[in-house]
Amino acid sequence: MSNSTNTEKKIILTGDRPTGSLHLGHYVGSLRKRVELQNTGEYDQFVMIADLQALTDNADNPGKIRDNILEVTLDYLAAGLEPDKTTIFVQSHVPALTELPMFYSNLVTVSRLERNPTVKAEIKMRNFERSLPVGFMTYPISQAADITAFKARYVPVGDDQLPMIEQTREIVSNFNRIYGEGILVEPEAILSSNSACKRLVGTDGNAKMSKSLGNCIYLKDDAKTLKQKIMSMYTDPLHINVSDPGHTENNPVFIYLEAFSTDDDFANFMPDYKNLAEMKEHYERGGLGDMKCKKFLNSVMQQMLEPIRQRREEYAKDKGALLEMLKKGTERAVEVSNETLAQVRNAIGINYFDDKTFLDKYI
Ligand code: TRP
Numbered sequence: 001m002s003n004s005t006n007t008e009k010k011i012i013l014t015g016d017r018p019t020g021s022l023h024l025g026h027y028v029g030s031l032r033k034r035v036e037l038q039n040t041g042e043y044d045q046f047v048m049i050a051d052l053q054a055l056t057d058n059a060d061n062p063g064k065i066r067d068n069i070l071e072v073t074l075d076y077l078a079a080g081l082e083p084d085k086t087t088i089f090v091q092s093h094v095p096a097l098t099e100l101p102m103f104y105s106n107l108v109t110v111s112r113l114e115r116n117p118t119v120k121a122e123i124k125m126r127n128f129e130r131s132l133p134v135g136f137m138t139y140p141i142s143q144a145a146d147i148t149a150f151k152a153r154y155v156p157v158g159d160d161q162l163p164m165i166e167q168t169r170e171i172v173s174n175f176n177r178i179y180g181e182g183i184l185v186e187p188e189a190i191l192s193s194n195s196a197c198k199r200l201v202g203t204d205g206n207a208k209m210s211k212s213l214g215n216c217i218y219l220k221d222d223a224k225t226l227k228q229k230i231m232s233m234y235t236d237p238l239h240i241n242v243s244d245p246g247h248t249e250n251n252p253v254f255i256y257l258e259a260f261s262t263d264d265d266f267a268n269f270m271p272d273y274k275n276l277a278e279m280k281e282h283y284e285r286g287g288l289g290d291m292k293c294k295k296f297l298n299s300v301m302q303q304m305l306e307p308i309r310q311r312r313e314e315y316a317k318d319k320g321a322l323l324e325m326l327k328k329g330t331e332r333a334v335e336v337s338n339e340t341l342a343q344v345r346n347a348i349g350i351n352y353f354d355d356k357t358f359l360d361k362y363i
Contacts, residue, residue: 009042009043009044010042010043010044010153010154011043011044011045011046011150011151011152011153011154011185012034012037012043012044012045012046012152012153012154012155012156012190013045013046013047013048013146013147013150013152013155013187014030014034014046014047014048014155014156014157015047015048015049015050015053015091015146016048016049016050016072017050017051017053017054018049018050018051018054018065018068018069018071018072019054019058019064019065019068019211020064020068020071020211021068021071021072021075021218021219021220022072022075022076022079022218022219023209023211023216023217023218023219024200024209024216024217024218024219025158025199025200025208025209025210025216026075026158026219027079027219028192028194028196028197028200028259028260029157029158029159029192029197029198029199029200030156030157030158031075031076031079031081032079032192033156033190033192034047034079034081034086034156035079035080035081037154037156037190038080038081038082038085038086039080039085041085043154044087045085045086045087046086046087046089046150046152046333046336047076047081047086047087047088047089048088048089048090048091048146048333049069049072049073049088049089049090049091049326050091050146051065051069051090051091051092052091052092052097052098052142053091053139053142053143054068055135056133056135056136056139056142057122057126057128057133057136059133059135069090069326070319070322070323071220073088073322073325073326074220074312074315074316074322075219075220075312076088077311077312077315077322078219078220078308078309078311078312078315079219079308080308080311083325083328083329087329087332087333088325088326088329089326089329089330089332089333090326090330091146093330093334094149094330094333094334094337095334095338095341096145096149096334096337096338096340096341097142097145097146097149097337098145099341100144100145100148100149100340100341100344101138101141101142101144101145103175103344103348104141104144104145104171104175105138105141107171107174107175107178108140108141108167108170108171112167112170113137113138113140113141114137116140116163116164116167117163118160118161118162118163118164119136119137119139119140119163122136123136125212140163140164140167140168141167141171143164143167143168144164144167144168144171144172147165147168147187148168148171148172148184148185148187148340149336149337149340149341150333150336150337150340151184151185151340152185152187153185153187153188154187154188154189154190155187155188155189155190156189156190156191157189157190157191158191158192158197158198158199158200159191159198159199160199160208161189162189162191165187165188165189168186168187169186169187171184172184172185172186172187173186175344175347179344179347179348180347183343183344183347184340184344194258194259196255196256196258196259197259200255200256200259201252201255202215202216202252203215203216203217203229203230203232203233203234203252204233204234204252205234205250205251205252217229217230217301219305219308219309219312220309220312221305222309223302223306223309226298226301226302226305227298227302230294230297230298230301231294231298233252233253233256233294233297234252235251235252235253235290235293235294236248236251236290239283239290242286242287242288242289243286243287244286245284245285245286246283246284246286246288246290247284248280248283248284253290253293253294253297254276254280254283254293256297256301257276257279257293257296257297257300258276260297260300260301260304261276261296261297261300263275265296265299265300265303266279268299268303269296269299269300270296270299279293279296
């Protein structure tokens with residue numbers, strides 16, 4: 001892949017915080033889509049390991065981030081990202097990503113940051129109400145830099161990231177209005193069309209699968225762990241006897257089936273029903289037990305995750321090669337983002353030492 005961006009290709013940027021292994025929420029919310037987009041060959045895709053963003057709420061525990069750089073890299077490759085088709089890189093090694101936020105922060109008000117609903121929810125979850133790190137409060141500005149540094153048009157994300165994209169669009173429009181139209185590109189989110197995938201519930205039925213809630217299935221979970229987690233999933237508390245009518249809404253087993261099962265899965269593992277609609281109907285009528293549903297879900301998930309586990313194992317054999325790949329990806333990211341940084345400096349007019357009209361005034 002060449003160093004500068006291929007102008008014919010539409011640019012994609014996404015990333016993940018390396019605070020742990022990636023889970024199914026990451027997979028259905030965004031990762032699966034990235035693999036799909038990569039394989040169309042129509043995009044120039046950048047995928048970033050967001051270690052700077054991870055530090056915004058882990059300043060006292062950088063070891064955790066350090067330990068997860070290669071974990072996340074492995075999850076990416078296991079899921080099907082390929083380094084010769086997708087540029088995978090490390091955020092903290094791309095200087096433009098720390099410089100651009102300095103310029104952008106002048107275009108955002110504190111009250112606008114305070115209104116960001118995702119950040120608000122995260123502040124609450126982390127008990128940051130009374131001592132909020134500035135870096136955490138302002139990470140949406142840094143995220144705007146991540147996206148715009150590559151002139152990304154598309155950002156495949158789960159729906160909790162929509163406020164970040166919205167904020168990025170505002171920054172871009174302010175920047176372009178003040179410093180020159182067409183310099184930065186307004187991004188848009190690519191969301192999963194399946195509503196169960198936009199924000200996957202946890203195995204406990206909690207609204208979001210999240211490491212801090214302890215309700216995750218990880219891409220790297222082995223077959224036994226996966227089965228255990230599925231078999232102990234929360235279901236419908238009112239569905240006590242098999243014959244009782246059950247609820248499929250807000251029932252994580254059915255939400256996962258919605259997110260993962262296909263009609264082929266029914267033919268292969270659950271021929272009693274043609275599709276999920278028929279199965280749901282039976283559960284709701286009464287007479288279909290949770291065990292049977294969970295066993296089916298287990299078959300579906302094992303089949304989906306097995307090749308991912310295998311690829312992970314393969315890639316994990318050569319950590320040196322992984323690091324080399326990250327380094328190369330990061331070099332390309334530096335080069336591409338530096339072009340944008342130079343344009344931004346020019347547009348603002350602070351490129352004193354190489355701006356002829358400036359120099360002519362004095363020498
Ligand atoms: N905020 C994202 C997350 O929570 C990670 C991220 C950082 C990101 N920079 C980004 C996502 C840019 C998309 C685009 O995982």
